[in-house]
Amino acid sequence: MKKVEVRAPALGESVTGGLLASWSVKDGSTVIEGQALCEFETDKTTIDITAPATGTLSIVVSEGTDVAINQVLGAIITDERGNHREKSDAEAKEVSEAGEVSAVHSVRRSPSARAEAARSGVDTGRISGSGRDNLINKSDVIAARSGTPDAHDEPAGQGHQNENSHSQIAVEASKTPPRGQTKEMENYASAGTGEHREPLSRIRKIIAANLAKTQAELVLLTTFNEADMSAIKDIRGRYKEAFQEKHGVKLGFMSFFLKASAAALGSFPELNAYIDGDEVVYRGSINISVAVSTPRGLVTPVVRDVQSKKFREIEREIASFSARAANKTLLPDDLMGGGFTISNGGVFGSLLSTPLPAPGQTAILGMHSIVDRPVAIDNTVQIRPMMYLALSYDHRLIDGKEAVGFLREIKEGIENPERLLLEV
Numbered sequence: 001m002k003k004v005e006v007r008a009p010a011l012g013e014s015v016t017g018g019l020l021a022s023w024s025v026k027d028g029s030t031v032i033e034g035q036a037l038c039e040f041e042t043d044k045t046t047i048d049i050t051a052p053a054t055g056t057l058s059i060v061v062s063e064g065t066d067v068a069i070n071q072v073l074g075a076i077i078t079d080e081r082g083n084h085r086e087k088s089d090a091e092a093k094e095v096s097e098a099g100e101v102s103a104v105h106s107v108r109r110s111p112s113a114r115a116e117a118a119r120s121g122v123d124t125g126r127i128s129g130s131g132r133d134n135l136i137n138k139s140d141v142i143a144a145r146s147g148t149p150d151a152h153d154e155p156a157g158q159g160h161q162n163e164n165s166h167s168q169i170a171v172e173a174s175k176t177p178p179r180g181q182t183k184e185m186e187n188y189a190s191a192g193t194g195e196h197r198e199p200l201s202r203i204r205k206i207i208a209a210n211l212a213k214t215q216a217e218l219v220l221l222t223t224f225n226e227a228d229m230s231a232i233k234d235i236r237g238r239y240k241e242a243f244q245e246k247h248g249v250k251l252g253f254m255s256f257f258l259k260a261s262a263a264a265l266g267s268f269p270e271l272n273a274y275i276d277g278d279e280v281v282y283r284g285s286i287n288i289s290v291a292v293s294t295p296r297g298l299v300t301p302v303v304r305d306v307q308s309k310k311f312r313e314i315e316r317e318i319a320s321f322s323a324r325a326a327n328k329t330l331l332p333d334d335l336m337g338g339g340f341t342i343s344n345g346g347v348f349g350s351l352l353s354t355p356l357p358a359p360g361q362t363a364i365l366g367m368h369s370i371v372d373r374p375v376a377i378d379n380t381v382q383i384r385p386m387m388y389l390a391l392s393y394d395h396r397l398i399d400g401k402e403a404v405g406f407l408r409e410i411k412e413g414i415e416n417p418e419r420l421l422l423e424v
Contacts, residue, residue: 004053006074008040008067011047011332017068018042019202020061027059031076036137038063038073039328041202045299045335048137048328053078064199113138139326207298214356219395222354225407227414229370229385232256235417247312253367254290255314257342259420260413261365262286262306265340268406270398271363272339280397289338289358290318292325293347300358301330302338342367352388362397365410366390 008018021039025031036048037057051057055078061067113136117124120141127144129136200208214220236251243251265272265286273282286307289300301321303314324330340362343355346369355366368388375384391407413420 002053002055002078004055004076004078005072006037006049006052006057006076008069008071008073009047009049010069011042011045015042015069015332017066017071020063020065020067020073021046021201022063023059024048025057027057029057031055031057036328040067042332045330045332046201046203046294046328047330049073051076055079113141117141137327143326203299210359211356213359218357220356220392221395221400221403222390222392223400223403223407224352224391225389225404225411227387227389227411228375229253229387229414231415231417233385243312247315249312249315249319251311252315252318254318254342254344255311256414256417256420257365257367257410258288258290258303258306258314259311260410261288261340261342263413263420263423264406264409266307267409268402270402271393271406273397274339274360274362275394275397283339285339287337287339289335289341289361290321291341291343292321294325294328299325299330299335300338300341301325301334302336304337341365344368346370346387353390355390355392357392357394363391363393363403363406365407366392 008020011018019041021041023038024036031037031051032054033051035051037051038049040047040049053076055076057074057076059074061071061073067073113124122141122144124136124141127136127140129140232253236253240251243249269282270280272286273280275281285305287302287304288306289302291298291300301324303309303317306314309317321330321334324334338358338361341355341358341364343364344367345353345355346367350368351371352368353366355364357364366389368390370385370387372383373386374381375386376382377384389407389411391403393403
């Protein structure tokens with residue numbers, strides 16, 4: 001017998017502790033190496049802590065407890081002999097009944113995925129896992145249950161609004177009810193109130209604090225424009241299959257917006273700067289945060305050095321961010337260092353909005369739904385796929401002239417994508 005400790009992970013120098021939000025398995029359960037054990041929530045992100053070994057879980061720290069980095073949360077009691085031989089069919093079946101491995105299909109499922117599959121009737125043998133070593137997580141089952149559309153494909157009856165983003169997996173996952181709700185709902189329902197209460201998560205607290213800080217310190221204005229998406233839609237229609245076949249990733253809209261924003265930030269460096277006391281700090285590189293929805297709230301992983309990256313590199317990073325946000329494997333370092341943010345409200349059907357910049361940033365670009373609208377072109381009325389663009393900015397550093405010029409340069413880059421490819 002051997003005891004392997006489960007500890008709170010180190011997630012970068014800026015993170016000193018977090019909240020053990022919930023255990024995915026019960027004390028005394030049999031777990032396998034790589035299986036999600038619990039959710040660890042910091043002020044920046046929520047991740048799954050996985051089992052470091054196969055064996056029986058012994059929980060030391062209860063849910064809802066603040067813990068320090070490297071603190072022991074539990075232990076796994078292993079049978080060292082089991083590490084040197086194959087499991088028998090009977091053992092494999094027993095493990096399957098514990099929610100770990102299917103003896104028939106050799107499918108590895110987390111307990112939450114197994115419960116969700118049983119509730120919704122999803123055959124986990126027909127889906128692939130996005131977790132470590134192909135472990136099927138709850139978000140994979142939810143995506144299979146709801147038939148989540150490809151981020152680039154247009155679902156029937158939905159116009160163009162879902163063509164804008166790679167983060168559909170995370171968006172679908174955000175629809176799931178939060179943990180710990182059932183018991184309190186039952187308590188209040190028995191009292192006839194129909195209400196329930198839950199503690200505010202660390203991420204929601206930091207989002208609230210950041211929004212309050214932004215509104216208190218920045219002098220915010222928003223300017224608007226619109227972009228004709230015909231050229232990008234045409235490029236995607238002609239080359240998306242060849243692009244995916246050659247580069248192994250799909251060609252989306254977001255890479256065009258990141259490249260257009262990088263070009264505009266090069267022309268208007270104030271939008272990539274920030275005020276620090278009585279000084280203006282100009283950043284030396286263009287790192288753009290991309291807003292992604294998760295069950296715990298909005299997170300903004302950073303694509304770094306956008307000006308020097310190729311389209312395929314940007315698409316790979318965005319796809320990775322979306323999958324990792326859904327699987328709760330984004331690290332705090334993934335979310336730090338952004339100088340400008342792009343937020344895509346269009347994925348939710350938003351036609352127009354006034355987004356707020358993040359602390360330490362001066363501006364944010366809001367994308368919205370793509371809608372076929374009549375527009376005047378060469379003295380004729382034509383139906384074009386149009387998107388409203390919104391730029392919110394800090395008026396202390398940026399004047400209206402620069403803000404309008406910046407947004408117009410993005411518009412021109414989107415409507416003439418050959419400029420982005422030729423860097424002119």
